[in-house]
Amino acid sequence: MNPSTPHLSDSLIDALGQRHAPAPDARIVCLVPSITELLCELGLANKLVGRTGFCIHPRDTVAAIPKVGGTKDVNIEKIRKLAPTHVVVNIDENEKPTVERLAEFVPHVVVTHPNTPRDNLILARLMGGIFGASLPAERWCAAFEEEYAALRAAPPGPQRTVLYCIWQDPWMTVSSDTYIASMLAELGWRVPLLGEGERYPRFEWSQALVDGLDAVLLSTEPYRFTEEHADALEKQIGIPVFLVDGEMMSWYGSRALEGLRYLRSLRAMLEGC
Numbered sequence: 001m002n003p004s005t006p007h008l009s010d011s012l013i014d015a016l017g018q019r020h021a022p023a024p025d026a027r028i029v030c031l032v033p034s035i036t037e038l039l040c041e042l043g044l045a046n047k048l049v050g051r052t053g054f055c056i057h058p059r060d061t062v063a064a065i066p067k068v069g070g071t072k073d074v075n076i077e078k079i080r081k082l083a084p085t086h087v088v089v090n091i092d093e094n095e096k097p098t099v100e101r102l103a104e105f106v107p108h109v110v111v112t113h114p115n116t117p118r119d120n121l122i123l124a125r126l127m128g129g130i131f132g133a134s135l136p137a138e139r140w141c142a143a144f145e146e147e148y149a150a151l152r153a154a155p156p157g158p159q160r161t162v163l164y165c166i167w168q169d170p171w172m173t174v175s176s177d178t179y180i181a182s183m184l185a186e187l188g189w190r191v192p193l194l195g196e197g198e199r200y201p202r203f204e205w206s207q208a209l210v211d212g213l214d215a216v217l218l219s220t221e222p223y224r225f226t227e228e229h230a231d232a233l234e235k236q237i238g239i240p241v242f243l244v245d246g247e248m249m250s251w252y253g254s255r256a257l258e259g260l261r262y263l264r265s266l267r268a269m270l271e272g273c
Helices: 033-041 076-082 096-102 120-131 134-153 177-185 207-211 227-237 247-249 255-271
Strands: 028-030 048-051 087-092 108-112 160-167 217-219 242-244
Touching: 028 033, 033 048, 033 087, 033 120, 033 134, 087 096, 087 255, 096 108, 108 177, 108 255, 120 134, 134 160, 134 255, 160 177, 177 247, 217 227, 227 242, 227 247, 242 247, 242 255
Parallel strands: 028 048, 028 087, 087 108, 160 217, 217 242
Antiparallel strands: none
16 A cells, blocks of 8 residues: 555544544454454454455454455455445555545445554554444553563663565565564664665675674565575575564564564574574
């Protein structure tokens, strides 16, 4: 989507910048895998009438919810037949032209754009406020604050520069203004500046790049990097390379709780190398 699309904020917004009235009787199509999981955790699974094929958690619950394509290749006509009152989208996950088409017949398009771990508090309250689940949302936020405090309680380690890889052929990484980079920043780690204003820039390996890194992190999604990839790359470039769980690092919403715990184990892994 276009970066000019509204970011997630304390206001309840749709694609037209309008406020949402609370909608406890909503029919929801969610095109964001991590938010589908959050809606289910808030007790809203019975309001979900459509989801993408990538909305796979919680597995048993979403199995009964109709698929409407992928996050990018959305089946507009399937959604139209489901007659949703709300569709939930995300600036990184979904294409702006698709959202504009949905806005022609869906009364409320809820646009989200979490960029930091603490944006999860706004996200949970946004979903709870719109769909009549404010109490479960507040319980979730309390659990988040507890995990966040535990992460922050550890003494800060040394600053590190790490390259977080999300794809190969071509190689791609994340910029400093992404949710993933903000997760790494909680550990005092930064990502190298690559690309000109791109959120997910392509790059080529060079000795100059490697010399400026403490480690490389290969994510298990969206590209399915494996331990074999990590071992081969480490031998090639001569610095530590680790396989990391992409869901823990990039799925905001419900998985952010596990993600904060995962950060603590990730810090221990790198500090021990």
